[in-house]
Amino acid sequence: MLRACVLVLAWSVSGLAVAQPLSDAAKVEFFDRQVFGILKARCFSCHGNKRALKGNFRITSRKGLLRGGDSGAAVNLDQPGESHLLALLRSSEDGERMPPDGRLPAAQIEVIARWLKLGAPYNPQLEIRGVANEGLPTNQINGRTRSYWAFQPLQRPPLPTWREGPLPAQPIDTFIGEQLRQRGLRPNGLASRTQWLRRAHYDLLGLPPTPAEVRAYELVEAPDAATRVVDRLLASPKYGEKWGRHWLDLVRYAETNGYERDTNKELVWKYRDYVIRSFNADKPYDRFVLEQIAGDELPAPSPDAIIATGFYRLGIWDDDPADRELARYDYLDDILRTTGETMLAMTLGCARCHDHKIDPIPQADYYSMLAFFADITPQGSGNRNHVALTDLEAKADYERRLAARQTEEMRLQKGIDVWERELLEKLAKAKPELQLKIKHHGKPQQQVLIPAATDKSGTNWKYTLKKPANDWFELAFEDRSWQQGPAGFGTKGTPGSRVHTEWKSKAIWLRRDFRLTTIPGRVKLHIHHDEDAEVYLNGKLIRRFVGYVTSYQQVDVTAECFELLQTGRNTLAIHCRQTGGGQYIDAGFIADDGQVPTAVLAAKYGREILGVERLQTYQMLVRALGDLKKRKVEKRTEFAMAVSEAGRHKTWILNRGNPRLKGDEVGPRLPQILDPPQLAIPSVNAKAPTTFKRRALAKWLVSKRNRLTARVMANRLWQHHFGRGIVRSANNFGYLGDLPTHPRLLNWLATELMHGDWRLKRVHRLLMTSRLYQTSSQSNPAALRADPTNDLFWRFNMRRLAAEEIRDSILNLTGQLNFRMGGASIYSEVPDDVLRTASRPGAAWGKSSPAERNRRSIYIFVKRSLREPFLESFDWADTDNTCDVRFVTTVPTQTLTMLNSKLLNDASEQLAQRLVIERPNDLTGQVCRALELATSRSALQAEVEEGVALLSELREQLDLEPVAALQRFCLLVLNLNEFVYLD
């Protein structure tokens, strides 16, 4: 070893070439002493340290050096002097020379040259090796991208071994502990019980604990106290209002369409309530996703499954776009990007115009994914996107009411029947001469239900000459698209015809409705056909006519129609075929009533036979029945803003995203990098309301084979408890996203979510009963130096409250917060200055009652062109794009709001009033109480003194009334950092 050192020193001093081969150890020694320092100082940061790998060139390992980079081989070991690396080191050209920030000293370049001559030896212990295949591009499906962490099949990692005493209660702590230990760091101590409680309350409910809850928790000694608190909070309906909002951020929830008219999305608030309801019910996440993507395609969809598909209707929509075709793709793109980033954390949208530049998402994958959504009907205004809800409860209620109605009808009818029987019997006795009349009653009455054509006119029929769907003769068949014309149909000159609509083709299909109030005794067809005709009544074939006739015929069809006729709407449908010669079709439909109605007899003989009183009773019954029948049993239908499909649309790869440059046609297919299964999309007939493509997509999204869905959601649960995701870029798990700081923990948590029936509350419990969740947020100089961004979670991350939490906490403190849940959105009080910014200042915003205004912030109307100014000021989520992480900004305009706005000043007055009531005539008590309410802890002596001092200064120096002074102090309390920041 000593000899080698001397040798090395001799080289660098003498600058002579190597005279004799060196031992391997000496080569390594040379690398250690001479080369490593240069590389580390000047090359590593761009070429291999951490994640930077410019030009795809890694100089931190021998393998990387020999592999070269984007511009080819870096070294030539056969002719080391010719190495490209040396040329670049020596280059004097600014754009070419490496390193770009300044040339290496000549002596150092010589060292590198000698090192290459030695065969570029490395010390394996100092090497930083890259991942396999790191030279391959990341935007193709290859060995490198297939082994990327996020695209790996999800596997449950074993728990790390634990050496620090008793095993922690929650496995997540073993993962956190292991990485801290590896870096030689120790976690912070525990936060105070109050801090923990405040954390738990805000994280789950978005509101602080009451002072009573704080005191109670501080006194409990039961070991499971924390678990019980978590369970209590998870059972609160306020949980859905807090966590539902996280979801609304992701799906860019808003209640208007944006653009020129910024019209309202009517009823879309039902989606917001659905989300809140789902979180509160601990709906499994797979079901939650399934309902939003394809709730309408689930068997017997519940109202919630339909409301969930409001997901497709939340985005921006230009009702008057300059380019309608492009606008359609913009709409679909918005859905695809939101779905991709929200469910999969994949930036699929980047592959709209070309293959993704960074991630392995070819343009074909983008359009194949788009194909899942291609048949969704376009956005519209008003009730265009409303879908009726089949509410089983409402249906049962309707059936109950219908049954009650029928019972009542039967009761009345029975009364009438008794009376009529008596009338007829007595009439028969009293006027035997009538007997005959009753039986025969002259000529049967004819009622023409469908008149046959005359020379002058014909009945209007719906008709089509194109073969309709197989169910064309059904009562409920939708024939709106058919043509309409007067009968008969055919060519002029056909014998016996009365043509009013020309029909020349081979076949015709006809439909005509008629209404009945009673079922007639006999019915006849009055038909002329040339040639074969099939006649259907209410969906059933009643008669087939073969060949042709030359005049109208009356055909009794009473027997065929006996069971088919119904009161109300009936449909006659005819299909007629033609082979040659003249052609014609027309049919009338005639009802006979062979009986004299009893009512007629009653009117004539009732008084005589039964007397005035009983006749009146009868007439009353008849009237009552008539009135009852006039009143419809209402079927109340609820609607929701939801998805629907229409037609079958092809999808092409659009060159540069331009709808006019259509490339290859593609069908629905999943991103290939995720190694998806072959999707089984059922083939449905062209008339089916939907295509079940979205259901296939949704099922794959939540299938156990999906590599991303569980990871993405587990990461979000983590994010909203610990201040950041394990992957910080929660919507982007791709190459431009962040790496997970704790990859195995993320995998473990994802499997835990999946195997726990996708129930979120269970995961909340796991996270919140961990040691990590108890950890203090305090600073620690050593840890801060080693890990300033807290990558290792040596402490708990402080966070500022979100916009909604701040507003709700302010109202909560005043005691005015209204906890009513759900329903149409409310309008907070918006200053005139803000209303003036709208193009219609008077119509920009609604008005809610004071009590309604004080509801939780999640119920405030979300208007794209006029965002609620208080929430907006505190970094409310963007409404036009999915928002995974909210910004936290601190700007003086926020401060102006906190000090000067009506909201804050009114709230501080209400808080002051509360204090006066709760602690009458006790200044110190009032100060203490205000601080306790705002911070969840008892006030310090110094704080009380300062508070009291401020009150007296305000009164004495500024002549403020005591109430006004207290109001100012309350304003101070609402402005405390401690009030808006959580430890």
Next chain:
Amino acid sequence: MYLAPNRHPRNTFCGRLARRELLHQVGGGFTSLALSGLMSTDGFLRSQAVAADGATPWQNPLAVKSPPLPAKAKNVIFLFMYGGPSHVDTFDYKPEMYDLDGKTVKIKTFGRGGRKDGGRVVGPKWKFKQYGECGKWVSDLFPHLGGQVDKIAFLHSMIADSPIHGSAMLMMNSGSVLSGRPSLGSWVNYGLGTENENLPGYVVMLDPTGGPISGAKNWTSGYMPASYQGVVFNATGTTILDLKNHRGASRQEQRLLIDRLRSFNDRHLENRQDNTALSARIASYELAFRMQSSVPETVAFENEPEHIHQLYGLNQKRTADFGRKCLLARRLVERGVRFIQIYSGGNHNDANWDAHGDLVKNHNYHAGNTDLPIAGLLADLEQRGLLDETLIIWGGEFGRQPTAEYAKGTGRDHNSFGFTMWLAGGGIKGGMSLGTTDELGSAAVEEPLHVKRLHATVLRQLGFDPNALSYFYRGLDQRLVGPEGAEPIHQLIS
């Protein structure tokens, strides 16, 4: 391209790692505040004072930044003629068109009334005169502005993607017809920060009749943090929302409150010294307090001499409102505000330049309100030596059609196939005109200039390569000029 020349500035793909992490810090809870002066002394930033590459010093988002390229302009005043002024009646002189008035022509148009293949020509309703050394023809709508043409570069061949207000406004303000992108002013705020921490870096002034269509979407920061969005200034009444205490608390009283608050917050900070967000919030109270005096000082016109009042038309009823805003713009520029946008016209229909009905009445009204103040602003900036560093933009979201919209009357529908805007100051050549429309002004013919070119020019004059200034969002380096990029209009640059 390993070891290849590093051609891009550090905020493009090549530098993505550093910038990405930096932005996640912003997104993940980092504080943004124009606090550099206050923060740099307390050392709180030290622990996170470098970006992820370990070398670039951390900058607060609104701290003053110098642009990567030499800047010709420091400030921008965008005079937004909302509704779309008719170019053939203002600056795009079409002498042959007078005789065609009332005649039917075949011409393709696209406006709110859809696509048409022809219609009745509405001849220009004003006479044109030549002005200045350059001899520019200007209509009688702008007798005062006519005197300033030697400072102005007219762009007669502007084109935009949409002839519909909602999307066209978004296009002009944010470069895309799709909602959700940051506005031009936000890009400037993001790129340059603010010189005066007592004032917002991006100020918007609206018409008394209301905001433009889509309201705040026109000055939104889109996917960027809200700190970059425009702040609405009122030229009368309360200048900024909540600048005055709702209960009328005196300055002395506020001082007392803020001092006591500071004491509480300092105590809270003791064990949390490393949390810069907390100290930033403490400092924001001082800033807000100072804003409460610096903003009123900015809008205090009383001290301006009488001839300045007259120059801007403050003493005339018609021009007083827009004049106040132009004067305020100058005073904001003097105080280091980077981007100011003033709307002429608001609300809907004839409350702005959207002359569908009576063109003469509409344009006489809006031009009459703004001609004198704008001319005054140009003259005043020049006499103070501020015009060189202040870029003025004039124009609407589109122009208007040569043909009548209805069977009767002079109303013109929207036209995004060709229209006129103008630039002045900020390193732009004066007395020049670029591009043409056809003889009826229906579409750009020579040198069509997409709105993105205008945006590129603004960024270039401020010292940015418009194709390099980017913001990482949704897996992409987003740019104002979009993924295809756009070149500045080099012919204009002096």
